[in-house]
Amino acid sequence: MSLEGILMQVTVMVNGQNFTNDIEPRMLLVHFIRDVVGLKGTNVGCETSSCGACTVHVDGKSVKSCTVLAVQADGMSVTTIEGLASLDGEMTALQKSFQNCHALQCGFCTPGMIMAMESFLLENASPSEAEVRHALEGNLCRCTGYHNIVKAVLSAST
Amino acid sequence: MFVSLGLDKIQEVFADAAIGLGRARIFAQFELLMRSYRKAWSEVIPVKFEYYRATDVSDAIDVLASARDAKVIAGGHSLLPLMKLRFASPMTLVDIGRISSLSYILDRGEYVAIGALTSLRDIETSPILKTSVPILSYAASFVGDPSVRHRATIGGSVVHGDAAGDLPSVMLAVGATVVLQGPDGKRSVSVDDFFLGFLETNINFDEVLLEIQVPKSDAGWARSEFNRRAQDWAIVGVAVLGGKSPRVSLINMASTPIRAFACEDALVAGGSIKEAADLVSSDLDPPEDLNATSAFRSHLANVLVRRALERSL
Ligand SMILES: Cc1cc2nc3c(=O)[nH]c(=O)nc-3n(C[C@H](O)[C@H](O)[C@H](O)COP(=O)(O)OP(=O)(O)OC[C@H]3O[C@@H](n4cnc5c(N)ncnc54)[C@H](O)[C@@H]3O)c2cc1C
Ligand code: FES
Numbered sequence: 001m002s003l004e005g006i007l008m009q010v011t012v013m014v015n016g017q018n019f020t021n022d023i024e025p026r027m028l029l030v031h032f033i034r035d036v037v038g039l040k041g042t043n044v045g046c047e048t049s050s051c052g053a054c055t056v057h058v059d060g061k062s063v064k065s066c067t068v069l070a071v072q073a074d075g076m077s078v079t080t081i082e083g084l085a086s087l088d089g090e091m092t093a094l095q096k097s098f099q100n101c102h103a104l105q106c107g108f109c110t111p112g113m114i115m116a117m118e119s120f121l122l123e124n125a126s127p128s129e130a131e132v133r134h135a136l137e138g139n140l141c142r143c144t145g146y147h148n149i150v151k152a153v154l155s156a157s158t
Numbered sequence: 159m160f161v162s163l164g165l166d167k168i169q170e171v172f173a174d175a176a177i178g179l180g181r182a183r184i185f186a187q188f189e190l191l192m193r194s195y196r197k198a199w200s201e202v203i204p205v206k207f208e209y210y211r212a213t214d215v216s217d218a219i220d221v222l223a224s225a226r227d228a229k230v231i232a233g234g235h236s237l238l239p240l241m242k243l244r245f246a247s248p249m250t251l252v253d254i255g256r257i258s259s260l261s262y263i264l265d266r267g268e269y270v271a272i273g274a275l276t277s278l279r280d281i282e283t284s285p286i287l288k289t290s291v292p293i294l295s296y297a298a299s300f301v302g303d304p305s306v307r308h309r310a311t312i313g314g315s316v317v318h319g320d321a322a323g324d325l326p327s328v329m330l331a332v333g334a335t336v337v338l339q340g341p342d343g344k345r346s347v348s349v350d351d352f353f354l355g356f357l358e359t360n361i362n363f364d365e366v367l368l369e370i371q372v373p374k375s376d377a378g379w380a381r382s383e384f385n386r387r388a389q390d391w392a393i394v395g396v397a398v399l400g401g402k403s404p405r406v407s408l409i410n411m412a413s414t415p416i417r418a419f420a421c422e423d424a425l426v427a428g429g430s431i432k433e434a435a436d437l438v439s440s441d442l443d444p445p446e447d448l449n450a451t452s453a454f455r456s457h458l459a460n461v462l463v464r465r466a467l468e469r470s471l
């Protein structure tokens with residue numbers, strides 16, 4: 001039997017809306033989000049789980065969506081950077097502090113940074129600077145030198 | 159559409175290079191080659207496979223035993239990278255990730271029982287482990303980053319058995335036992351007998367790792383690694399559990415996670431810490447790679463083991 005053309009139906013809830021599609025089992029979640037759902041805020045930097053640009057939340061926890069199969073997320077709830085702000089466009093405290101602290105330059109790493117740090121702050125609402133830096137290990141930024149990113153996360157913490 | 163780009167194309171480019179075509183032409187060819195690669199592979203990288211989501215352990219075992227070339231996938235954080243590089247190309251993936259009954263950390267008196275699907279983030283933050291097996295939760299906090307630790311499971315880490323992994327060496331240091339289930343029932347294996355060869359562990363294709371039993375200990379311990387950048391894998395690492403007969407294990411000093419028996423024996427025989435550390439690689443043949451020569455690895459192991467013993471004995 002050839003594996004050619006074996007498709008599976010999945011339903012993934014992305015930012016509160018269900019998407020049901022027939023996909024190849026080998027499709028990565030990040031490609032499902034970008035190419036099937038059509039949300040381009042989740043970036044692909046390395047595709048090898050090193051850079052963190054593709055970070056999204058699956059059932060409320062940050063994961064690198066280039067290292068998750070879309071079929072593994074079947075029936076789960078995914079939040080991307082587009083799903084953070086409230087319906088009237090009000091950004092989260094962390095998004096605002098990225099803006100206020102000038103925590104981005106080109107902005108390529110920013111969606112992943114924010115998704116990773118939103119999840120981190122849920123687990124640790126008042127981290128130390130050292131804890132923030134340790135938690136940022138999986139997100140690379142080639143522009144800012146990280147200082148303002150660390151500042152933004154600290155200023156959004158309690 | 160899947161464009162097949164074989165070795166022949168690459169050979170063609172190298173042949174052109176060999177007969178001395180201009181640099182510009184060769185670069186242009188490489189550019190074309192890379193562009194077609196990206197086009198062909200950027201969307202879906204692993205080879206095609208069938209996907210089956212197991213409802214429980216016996217369901218998983220049934221499929222593993224009957225499907226063609228099937229492999230378990232848990233968090234996928236070791237397997238998917240291998241599949242993307244096409245170092246692994248199973249025809250069937252059996253996803254055990256939804257078997258929630260395999261995710262637990264339980265105090266069972268003498269030991270702590272950890273379900274195979276427990277995430278490394280849960281291990282890092284578990285109050286039970288922080289008190290009873292602190293070396294394990296501490297070591298888990300160095301694996302990848304928080305997002306990796308949300309997905310990566312302890313079972314996957316142990317079954318993968320990477321010599322460079324952080325947790326297999328800790329399992330050796332604490333003397334853990336793994337519990338496996340296959341078509342003929344359950345069996346328990348000491349981790350001392352679990353790591354067989356390069357990425358090869360003592361588990362059959364139709365077995366599922368259920369649980370890891372980690373003895374409690376209040377002995378001194380230390381765990382450290384040497385690497386060049388924060389996020390990197392250890393070039394060499396060490397885990398030590400002290401007590402009457404200390405256990406010393408090493409990361410990246412052989413093709414498997416490995417115990418430093420010569421060093422342990424020297425300590426039991428009353429040797430000093432320095433004498434024991436000097437013996438650490440006497441019965442080993444450390445690998446060479448881009449990060450370190452064999453001799454440099456031996457040097458690192460000596461220093462790391464000496465410091466770890468000073469802290470834990
Ligand atoms: C970016 C990144 C950084 C990392 N950094 C580190 C690091 O610094 N240190 C480190 O030690 N590790 C590191 N890892 C590896 C990580 O620790 C392992 O990938 C993870 O623990 C494996 O668990 P998994 O659930 O993802 O396994 P999977 O990838 O799902 O499986 C791995 C292997 O185990 C088998 N398997 C899994 N579970 C079972 C089971 N219950 N029964 C039978 N077979 C099973 C699979 O068939 C496969 O062969 C990193 C990974 C990534 C992606
Ligand atoms: S694209 Fe996923 S971590 Fe870089």
Ligand code: FES
Nearest residue numbers: 105107141142143
């Ligand atoms: S702002 Fe450019 S990569 Fe981070």
